[in-house]
Amino acid sequence: MNNMNPKSLIVIFGATGDLAKRKLFPSIYQLYEKGKLSEEFAVVGVARRPLSNDEFRNYVRQSVENALRQELSDLSFVSHFYYHPFDVTDIASYQQLKTLLAQLDETYHTDGNRIFYLAMAPEFFGTITSRLKSEGLTATNGWKRLVIEKPFGHDFRSAQQLNVEIRQSFAEHEIYRIDHYLGKEMVQNIEVIRFSNAIFEPLWNNRFISNIQITSSETLGVEDRGRYYDHSGALRDMVQNHMLQMVALLAMEPPIKLTTDDIRSEKVKVLRALRPISHDEVDQYFVRGQYGRGIVNGKEVISYREENNVDPNSNTETFVAGKLMIDNFRWAGVPFYIRTGKRMTEKSTKIVVQFKDVPMNLYYRTNEKIQPNLLIIHIQPDEGITLHLNGKKSGENMKTTPIELDYCNNCIDGINTPEAYEKLLYDCMRGDATNFTHWDEVAASWQFVDPISEVWESTKAADFPNYEAGSMGPKASDALLEKDGFRWWPIHYHQ
Ligand code: NAP
Numbered sequence: 001m002n003n004m005n006p007k008s009l010i011v012i013f014g015a016t017g018d019l020a021k022r023k024l025f026p027s028i029y030q031l032y033e034k035g036k037l038s039e040e041f042a043v044v045g046v047a048r049r050p051l052s053n054d055e056f057r058n059y060v061r062q063s064v065e066n067a068l069r070q071e072l073s074d075l076s077f078v079s080h081f082y083y084h085p086f087d088v089t090d091i092a093s094y095q096q097l098k099t100l101l102a103q104l105d106e107t108y109h110t111d112g113n114r115i116f117y118l119a120m121a122p123e124f125f126g127t128i129t130s131r132l133k134s135e136g137l138t139a140t141n142g143w144k145r146l147v148i149e150k151p152f153g154h155d156f157r158s159a160q161q162l163n164v165e166i167r168q169s170f171a172e173h174e175i176y177r178i179d180h181y182l183g184k185e186m187v188q189n190i191e192v193i194r195f196s197n198a199i200f201e202p203l204w205n206n207r208f209i210s211n212i213q214i215t216s217s218e219t220l221g222v223e224d225r226g227r228y229y230d231h232s233g234a235l236r237d238m239v240q241n242h243m244l245q246m247v248a249l250l251a252m253e254p255p256i257k258l259t260t261d262d263i264r265s266e267k268v269k270v271l272r273a274l275r276p277i278s279h280d281e282v283d284q285y286f287v288r289g290q291y292g293r294g295i296v297n298g299k300e301v302i303s304y305r306e307e308n309n310v311d312p313n314s315n316t317e318t319f320v321a322g323k324l325m326i327d328n329f330r331w332a333g334v335p336f337y338i339r340t341g342k343r344m345t346e347k348s349t350k351i352v353v354q355f356k357d358v359p360m361n362l363y364y365r366t367n368e369k370i371q372p373n374l375l376i377i378h379i380q381p382d383e384g385i386t387l388h389l390n391g392k393k394s395g396e397n398m399k400t401t402p403i404e405l406d407y408c409n410n411c412i413d414g415i416n417t418p419e420a421y422e423k424l425l426y427d428c429m430r431g432d433a434t435n436f437t438h439w440d441e442v443a444a445s446w447q448f449v450d451p452i453s454e455v456w457e458s459t460k461a462a463d464f465p466n467y468e469a470g471s472m473g474p475k476a477s478d479a480l481l482e483k484d485g486f487r488w489w490p491i492h493y494h495q
Contacts (some may be wrong), residue, residue: 004036004430005035005036005037005038006037006038006041006113006429006430006431007038007040007041007108007109007110007111007113008041008110008113008114008115008142008429009041009042009043009044009101009104009105009108009110009113009114009115010028010041010042010043010044010114010115010117011043011044011046011097011101011114011115011116011117012024012043012044012045012046012117012119013046013047013088013116013117013118013119013120013124013128014046014047014118014119014120014121015045015046015047015056015083015119016045016047016049016051016059017047017119017120019119019149020045020063020119021059021063021066022063022067023419023421024117024119024421024425025060025063025064025067026063026064026067026068026419026422027419027421027422027425028043028425029064029068029072029077030418030419030422031422031425031426032077032080033077036426037429039108040108040109040110041080041108041110042080042081042082042104042107042108042110043060043080043081043082044081044082044083044084044097044100044101044104045060045081045082045083045084046083046084046085046086046088046097047085048085048086048087049085050085051083051085052083053081053082053083055083056081056082056083057075057078057079057081058078060078060081061075061078064077080108082100082104084096084097084100088120088124088127088128088131089124089127091131091134091135094131094132094135094137095135097135097137098135098136098137101114101137105140110142111141111142112140112141112142112143113140113142113143113144114137114138114140114142114143114144114145115144115145115146115147115428115429116128116129116132116137116144116145116146116147117147118146118147118148118149119149120149122149122151122152122153122162125148125162125165125166126162126165126166129146129165129166129168129169129170130165130168130169132169133168133169138169138170143174143431144170144174145170145174145175145176145428145431146166146169146170146174146175146176147176147178147428148166148175148176148177148178149178150177150178150179150241151232151236151237151241152177152241152437152442153442153446154231154232154236155446155449155450155453156443156446156447156450159442159443159446160443163439163442163443172438172439173433175436175439176424176428176433176436177436177437177438177439177442178424178436179241179242179245179435179436179437180420180421180424181241181242181245181246181379181420182245182420182424182435182436182437183419183420183421183422183423183424183427183435184379184380184420185383185409185410185417185418186377186378186379186380186383186384186409187245187246187249187379188423188435189377189385189409190246190249190250190351190377191249191258191263193377193385194250194254195254200375201254203355204330205330205331205334206330206331206332206333206334207356208355208356209334209353209354209355209356210334210354210355210356210357210372210486211334211335211336211337211354211481211484211486212250212334212335212336212337212351212352212353212354213336213337213338213339213351213352213354213488213489214243214246214247214250214336214337214338214339214349214350214351214352215338215339215340215348215349215350215352215488216238216242216243216339216340216348216349216350216379217339217340217341217344217345217346217347217348217349217472218341218342218343218344218347219296219297219343219344219345219346219347219470220342220343220347221291221301221302221304221307221318221342221343221469222304222307222310222318222342224308224309226307226308226309226310227309229310229316229318230309230310230311230314230316231316232316233316233317233318233453233456234288234317234318234319234320234340234341234342235288235317235320235449235452235453235456236449236453238320238340239320239322239338239340239449240445240446240448240449241437241445242340243338243340244271244274244445244448244449245267245437245441246351246379247270247274247324247326247336247338248267248268248270248271248441249267250336250351250353251270251326251330251331251336252266252267252269252270253266253269253330254266258434259434260432260433260434263434264434264438264440264441267441268438268440268441268444269328270326270328271441271444271445271448272444273326273327273328273331274324274325274326274327274444274448275324275325275326275327276447276448276451277448277451277452278451279451279454279455282451282452282455282456285322285323285324286320286321286322286323286452287319287320287321287322287473287474287476287477287479287480288317288319288320288456288461289317289318289319289320289321289341289464289465289466289467289473289474289476289477290304290305290314290316290317290318290319290461290464290465290466290467291303291304291318291319291341291342291343291465291467291468291469292304292465292466292467292468292469293306293468293469294343294468294469294470294471295469295470296343296469296470297470301343301469301470303465303469304316304318304342304343304465305464305465314464315456315457315460315461315464317456317461318341318342318343319339319340319341319342319344319467319473319474319477320338320339320340320341321337321338321339321473321476321477321480322337322338322339322452322480323335323336323337323480323481323484324336324337324338335484335486337480337481337486337488339473339477339488341467341473343469343470344470344471344472344473345470345471345472347380347381348378348380348381348382349378349379349380350376350377350378350379351376351377351379352374352375352376352489353374353375353376353377354372354373354374354486354489355372355373355374355375356372357370357372358370363398363399363400366397366398366399366400368399368400370390370400371388371390371402372388373387373388373389373390374386374387374388374489375387375388376388376489378408382408382410382411383408383409383410383417384406384407384408384409384410384411385406385407386404386405386406386407387404387405388402388403388404389402389403389404389405390402390403391403423435424436472488
């Protein structure tokens with residue numbers, strides 16, 4: 001197989017849904033446009049609503065045009081798309097799908113390679129995978145891969161159940177669990193920054209780092225996802241997956257090689273080293289929040305409890321801040337603070353690595369308070385790194401001033417970093433599972449998170465809503481760091 005231009009059939013279950021429209025079709029188009037897909041591919045869309053192939057192709061074309069804000073002049077791309085309407089619970093229809101895939105395999109010379117992408121609600125995952133096997137769609141001469149969207153379970157038990165179900169039909173190495181944060185350019189860059197710079201790795205431990213802060217803030221509320229979100233909340237929606245994955249990448253030991261298995265096994269070790277939080281310690285380590293009314297981007301917005309499909313007395317958290325301790329040699333004593341929430345001041349994902357203070361301040365006579373050195377990794381929307389140092393204030397006798405060394409990845413004209421989904425789809429086609437989550441990671445993450453959600457679900461948060469929309473979360477989130485002598489570094493350092 002030509003590994004750079006993989007050939008395969010991609011079956012998208014849930015092809016008329018939001019994810020397919022906004023992310024999957026535009027990403028497949030980008031790969032095609034960049035010549036990363038050979039002409040030897042076809043996409044089959046599955047959903048219930050009746051559409052002809054032509055109507056579906058038109059729909060795909062519009063989705064791509066809307067996402068890229070440009071018209072497609074060449075329609076050869078959409079000619080690779082086919083639509084096969086059926087209810088995934090209807091067993092008989094899988095046989096017709098099987099016939100279609102066999103025909104397309106011949107037409108496009110795809111060697112029996114198949115990706116089954118489940119862009120549907122998780123309750124269907126088990127049904128679809130078991131039918132794919134029982135009806136013989138997974139019995140192919142080529143490779144077969146399963147791509148699964150989050151959420152992967154609701155807690156450890158349900159995740160384990162789901163895993164057992166899908167493992168009946170797919171082996172672990174054939175399962176690609178999407179965590180789209182792992183497709184982001186700067187998340188992938190964490191590894192490069194750490195392991196290719198001689199100046200960081202020697203300092204990357206509890207002797208030189210005082211704390212690490214990860215913030216992922218959104219300005220949006222729940223939009224039209226109220227029904228899902230009110231049963232999920234920020235802990236399950238963001239912390240169990242994206243936030244813990246970033247912690248693992250920041251904290252892992254250098255892998256022996258940059259292979260999928262070596263990297264994953266180092267990440268799993270971090271997740272296993274997370275200090276477990278017992279029910280009665282939750283308040284000590286974690287803070288929950290829910291947004292009230294407020295002003296975001298100059299506009300008045302309603303509170304979470306007033307949103308569509310949200311219980312007016314909802315106890316669901318839209319904000320989480322937490323302190324994580326990693327009990328291993330490298331990180332003993334270094335808190336990793338995380339926070340994430342909706343309706344916050346600004347959309348931003350950022351990591352701040354705060355180094356310890358110099359052993360002795362020689363500048364105390366000039367009343368100087370030296371700023372700590374910070375390494376800031378900007379994940380989104382800015383992509384780049386900033387290193388905060390101290391320099392001499394020009395002209396003034398030995399006074400210090402903070403200076404910033406800045407590298408902005410997406411400020412350079414012409415550099416348009418690929419969408420996470422584009423990279424992840426391409427990885428999946430090439431059989432590179434490094435940036436997907438292994439079951440062991442999912443399991444360890446749920447085991448860490450479960451006691452927290454158990455406490456939060458069984459006790460009503462008396463102070464909800466406890467942060468104003470447009471703010472950086474409840475006061476208790478600031479207090480979490482203050483009691484350790486730290487503070488959240490602002491999203492914009494100059495504030
Ligand atoms: P969605 O907009 O609700 O789409 C669901 C799709 O499933 C539609 O195409 C629907 O089409 C189809 N469908 C529903 N029941 C069906 C059935 N019984 N048989 C066949 N098709 C059926 O959902 P989504 O937002 O795209 O999300 C899909 C998955 O991705 C979910 O697991 C979600 O958690 C995850 N996800 C989504 C996003 C996002 O940005 N949207 C982000 C992260 C993860 P018909 O009504 O025509 O059948």
